[in-house]
Amino acid sequence: MGVAEFYGRWAALYDRIATAPGVARWRRAAAEAAADSGDTVVEMGCGTGANLPYLAERVGSEGSVVGVDITGPLLDRARERVVALDNVSIVQADATCPPLAEADAVLGTFVCGLFEDAAAVVDDWCDLVGSGGRVALMDATATETFLGRPLNPLFRAFVAAGAPGSTPGDVLRAPFGGFDGPLTRRVEASRTALAARTDDRRYETFAAGFVGLLSGRVR
Template sequence: MTDVGDVTGFYGRRAALYDRIATAPGIERWRRAAARRTASAGDTVVEMGCGTGANLPYLRERVGSTGRVVGIDLTGPLLDRGRERAAGCANVSVVRGDATAPPVAEADAVLATFVCGLLEDPGGVVDRWCDLVGPGGRVVLLDASASDDPRGRLLNPFFRAFVAAGAPTGGLRDVLCAPFGGVSGALSRRVGAARATLTDRTAERRYGEFGLGFVGLTAGTVRDGAID
């Protein structure tokens, strides 16, 4: 699930389909909420694993003409779409790079949407993102995981099958076994590890929940080393 070749091959072959899913009606609200928690006027914001750039217009709107937005991703065909989306905005750029070792020296804020579940060591990577923005900087995560919402819980078996079908290394067997855990269990563990590190490193946290509890937003301001 986390091998870089699996990830880039999987998303690269499905760039057009992924872009349609990423910009489907309703998802805009989640993206706007994430951008609002991430960026303020004049900020330099880095989006890790920006994919086709679905968040870029909202981040650009938030930072205004004096700020800067940089999207980083490993998958060429997704980045091509991201570049098209950024075209015409001098202060928005999209670069090929590894979000686990981002090629950026400094930033005011980091956003990662639907990325942490793909990372081998999400806690360690979120730690690095917190170091990148430093004390006072913001790190915001938006991720899907199994729902705890009473209505959403009923749909968890379908969610698991959906995740298995959409996993870079998923196969038919994974999809059939999915209602009992499998890939979705790993996803929830990774998302949980990312959120735990963010909680550990930040103060002034804000949370949001969307889509019957299947999508969660966690935002925080990096602390200065002192206990929250």
């Protein structure tokens, strides 16, 4: 099953998870890390638009927000969410070939782990914003924190359950290791690519270290 078919099928459930209590704090932090007042900010892989109200508030009436995603049913929910927000538009497109020529900032949350060549995608996003622009990436990985480490098996099962193409057997085997390997490699590649292109970097963690937010300003 492809990414768009998978997320399209689970749109309603995904939206509940994306807006679960406690997640708002991460989303506000991501909007603040990515954009400034007056910016044009693009959210790549915006899903049901859970970040869009925070981005709209952050850039204000002088700025604009563009939400990009490939999955139609998720974007239907995103459009409902932003119907009253004049500074937000939604585009169905592939985030690996951005449908815009320029922007001040890019945000990608929980999306880099889905890209085969996440480093190349982040590199392109840095080119899109150009020198002085900001790129922010928020992703989940297993954690080495004292509080989080005992929960890593649960995290691995969650990753398996949420991965396009995984089987019930994958979910059952996932706690014993391995399944989150590709996700971790892609997230690490995306962070390394961002670090190579940016200064003024900030890194914050949430959820006992399972969620990391890295942002930087392109040189």
